[in-house]
Amino acid sequence: MRRYPPIADHGMVGDLQTAALVSSDGTVDWMCAPRFDSPSVFASLLDHDRGGHFTVSVDTRRPPVQLYLQDTAVLVTRFLAEEGVGEVIDFMPVDHPERPAARHRLVRILRVTRGQVRFSLECRPRFDYGRAAHRVDVADDAIRFDAPGAQAVLQTLGPVTWSRQGDDVVSELTLGEDELAAMVLTVGDRDDTPSPPLTEADVRALFEGTRDFWHAWVRRSRYRGRWQDMVNRSAITLKLLTYAPTGAPVAAATMGLPEQIGGGRNWDYRYTWVRDGSLSVHALLGLGYKEEAYAFRGWLGDRLRAAGTVNGEPLQIMYRVDGEPDLPEEVLDHFEGYCGSAPVRVGNGAADQLQLDIYGEVALALSQAIEDAGEVPPYDGWQALARVLDWLVRTWDRPDEGIWETRGGQKDFTYSRVMCWAAFDRGIRLARDTARPADIGAWSAARDDILRQVMERGWSTRRQAFVQHYQDTTLDASLLLMPTVGFVSPKDPRWLSTLEAMERELVSDSLVHRYDPEASPDGLRGSEGTFSLCSFLYVDALAQAGQLGPARYAFDKMLTYANYAGLFAEEIGPTGEQLGNFPQAFTHLALITAALSLDHQMNALG
Numbered sequence: 001m002r003r004y005p006p007i008a009d010h011g012m013v014g015d016l017q018t019a020a021l022v023s024s025d026g027t028v029d030w031m032c033a034p035r036f037d038s039p040s041v042f043a044s045l046l047d048h049d050r051g052g053h054f055t056v057s058v059d060t061r062r063p064p065v066q067l068y069l070q071d072t073a074v075l076v077t078r079f080l081a082e083e084g085v086g087e088v089i090d091f092m093p094v095d096h097p098e099r100p101a102a103r104h105r106l107v108r109i110l111r112v113t114r115g116q117v118r119f120s121l122e123c124r125p126r127f128d129y130g131r132a133a134h135r136v137d138v139a140d141d142a143i144r145f146d147a148p149g150a151q152a153v154l155q156t157l158g159p160v161t162w163s164r165q166g167d168d169v170v171s172e173l174t175l176g177e178d179e180l181a182a183m184v185l186t187v188g189d190r191d192d193t194p195s196p197p198l199t200e201a202d203v204r205a206l207f208e209g210t211r212d213f214w215h216a217w218v219r220r221s222r223y224r225g226r227w228q229d230m231v232n233r234s235a236i237t238l239k240l241l242t243y244a245p246t247g248a249p250v251a252a253a254t255m256g257l258p259e260q261i262g263g264g265r266n267w268d269y270r271y272t273w274v275r276d277g278s279l280s281v282h283a284l285l286g287l288g289y290k291e292e293a294y295a296f297r298g299w300l301g302d303r304l305r306a307a308g309t310v311n312g313e314p315l316q317i318m319y320r321v322d323g324e325p326d327l328p329e330e331v332l333d334h335f336e337g338y339c340g341s342a343p344v345r346v347g348n349g350a351a352d353q354l355q356l357d358i359y360g361e362v363a364l365a366l367s368q369a370i371e372d373a374g375e376v377p378p379y380d381g382w383q384a385l386a387r388v389l390d391w392l393v394r395t396w397d398r399p400d401e402g403i404w405e406t407r408g409g410q411k412d413f414t415y416s417r418v419m420c421w422a423a424f425d426r427g428i429r430l431a432r433d434t435a436r437p438a439d440i441g442a443w444s445a446a447r448d449d450i451l452r453q454v455m456e457r458g459w460s461t462r463r464q465a466f467v468q469h470y471q472d473t474t475l476d477a478s479l480l481l482m483p484t485v486g487f488v489s490p491k492d493p494r495w496l497s498t499l500e501a502m503e504r505e506l507v508s509d510s511l512v513h514r515y516d517p518e519a520s521p522d523g524l525r526g527s528e529g530t531f532s533l534c535s536f537l538y539v540d541a542l543a544q545a546g547q548l549g550p551a552r553y554a555f556d557k558m559l560t561y562a563n564y565a566g567l568f569a570e571e572i573g574p575t576g577e578q579l580g581n582f583p584q585a586f587t588h589l590a591l592i593t594a595a596l597s598l599d600h601q602m603n604a605l606g
Contacts (some may be wrong), residue, residue: 001049004339006562007257008578011066013090013236016097016244018104018426019253021045021582022090024066024564026077028054033104033150036243036250037270039128041152041187043606046256046344047335050128054185056088056108058117070215070564071232073240074207075565084115086175089211090205097244097561103188107206108246110181111160116174121160123185124168125152129332129346136167142195143169151190155198157182170247203412222288225599230559232461233566234588238280241585248272249280250321251569252581256332258341259571259580266352268348269331269570269581271318274300274358275403276586278365283592286374296367299323300362304384312353314388315406318351327351353401354410357377359392364485376434386438389427393446394421397453403478405513412470414458415478421450421596422485437464451487462502465501466494468515469594475505477514477534478554480541490544500540510554511561511572512538529571529579532558538592541598546599555594 010023018038031054043051057361058064058079065078066302074091080179089109095101110119127134127147133148143162145152153170156162158181175181182203199426209343223231236325242249277296284293302323309316310325319325329349337344366385370377377385396417399410399531424447431438457470468476473533473541483490506513511530535558542551561572568587 005098006346006566006577007338007569007582009079009564009582010563010567010582011068011090011565012240012253012567012583013073013075013092013106014240014558015092015094015104015252016103016191016240016242018092019107019240020054020090020092021253022075022077024064024077025064026056026058028090031187031575033272034100034189035083035245036253039132039148039150040130041125041127042518043126043129043335045254046332046338047130049336050126050130050334052124053122054106054124055122055216056118057108057120057122058086059120066487066564068233069211071218071236072211073236074214079117079276081117084111084112084117084177086117086119087184087410088119089205089207093206093210094213100245101188103186103191105206106185106187107203108183108185108434109207110173110183112175112177112179116176118172118174119577121162121171121179121183121287121591122150122168123154123162123170124185125187127152130334131332133586134167136164136169136309138162138164138169144192146190149190152197153186153191154221155184155186155195157184157198157200157203162503174267177228177249188466194329199328220288222600223286223596224604225595227555227559227595227599230562230566231287231595232590233594235289235357237567237583238283238585238592239292239590242292243272243585246253246299246321246323247292248299248321249277249296249585251276251318251586253583254581255346256335256341256344257338257581258577260341260573261339261579262341262344264341264343265528266331266337267350267581268327268346269584271348271351272299272321273318273586274303274315274356275317275361278358278361279593280585280589281365281368282595283589285368286596287592291308293369293375299364300365301378301381301384304388305380307384309352313354314391315358316351316522317353317355318348325351338352350401353405355405356392356396356398356400356405356416357403357413357419359388359487360422361497362432363423367426367430369432370430377436381484382430382434385427386431386436389423389443389481390439391590392420393442396446396450409470412457413476414469415476416453416465417450417454417458418479418485418487421447421454421487424450425486434455454487455494463501464494465498467513474515475502477502477506477512477531477537478574480534480537483544484539490541492539499545502538506534507538510538510557511535529573531571532561532568532584532587533570533590535572536587536594538547540590542595543597543601545599547597552602553599555598557593559564576580
């Protein structure tokens, strides 16, 4: 077991309420239960010694091979030993995912396809981010790891004999060709009910049910474009990162993975950002996944009606998956962090930041979903949105922290103004198209005032480009969304000039930096890599501008930075390594959007 495998050397399995990361050498080094944002059971990804892990390993000089079964979330890690070929098949059964569950199962099947292979097994849970002690009970029916308020129950099938090692268990076994062993780990709330014996029929039923669930889900996609495999994998990843009981997607499965090795930009991304979720609606609808898009629309509507936030605004930028607004941030001082990248934070102190762009993204998501459904918005839901837009008429013209959650003070960010414009624009359209009551005059005046202000103060005559905020001339890749929301034409001279300026300053061989922190200090120490979301937004902007050759080159080049399983983290580092939390929902939804845009533009050429 490597002390810290590269971030990209992982696959993800999940059951639509939580997820686990499995490294390419067969180690489960990240898993929380019973939800994405619950305390960890395994977290050796953040501290090798204190975090806990569940390892299946084989002594071999050749590196293992890891892959997904096509169009599923079933992960295979293959060991190429001298005496044979062995595999561990990992998955989490999906069983009524719309119902919140207190306990979740991780299934690990060991099999040998050629010769014979000796496997080494270690199960070393560490509950509550390694802060809660546990005791182990080895019984005939199962092994139970008990901690205050949490439990892990390990059942096995086949010739597995466990030995206690402190409060953990280890085993070694040899399997021959076509022989099979299996382990089912159930984690979550405590339940001392005796476990029925595990049979091979049970394991096969769990495997086949999980495989068939994902095959059926992928068949619902209407995408038939040029990048079928990558789009399907991104769609599965978005689905895996969505908490099914509420329809809310988390930004990533992990917390604390660094944007720079050894740096301090290490955040907890296991929450639902209003922005990310809202922008996912376009991608989901583009693929035909209406149920998922409408579920998030419902979650958004609940947040609008609840109006309970930590900062007193109508909405806040992120919530827990159940809509809880309180996300207190604390530092886990006892964790050394991934490759020594401290501090490790749980919770997110940016939750109370003022980011006015979210109102535009909410309006975009709601209008897209309503238009797609071809229905009139419910009266109560419309009234909640109208109240927010009435409030925004009075409050849009003020500094905020901006989309990137910088901690360097509030500024007049151009992107925030553009999205406030989009909020009024989509609200006016919805009111007119569905005959809903609204103060269209006030909304129209605010919309027009914003456009004039951005054209006057967000445009730099010297740079011949739209800039990050009114107090500086720094460029910002978030503005790549300006033509997408309709603020400018994709072929407007000002926009094409901005695109050229970004290419000179923010783009490096198709990879895009979100901004230059040296030119515009963001209040955070350390540096960062290129932002994969922005790289895909750049592809979309090029495609809309009719620059299809550069757009396709940038897209195909960007795809080469995915890991072997088609997954992306948040950023790409200076030497091509993946950095930040993993896998990142925003990156995958932007990949889908870029593919849809490129296909549309290329198909239009005939």
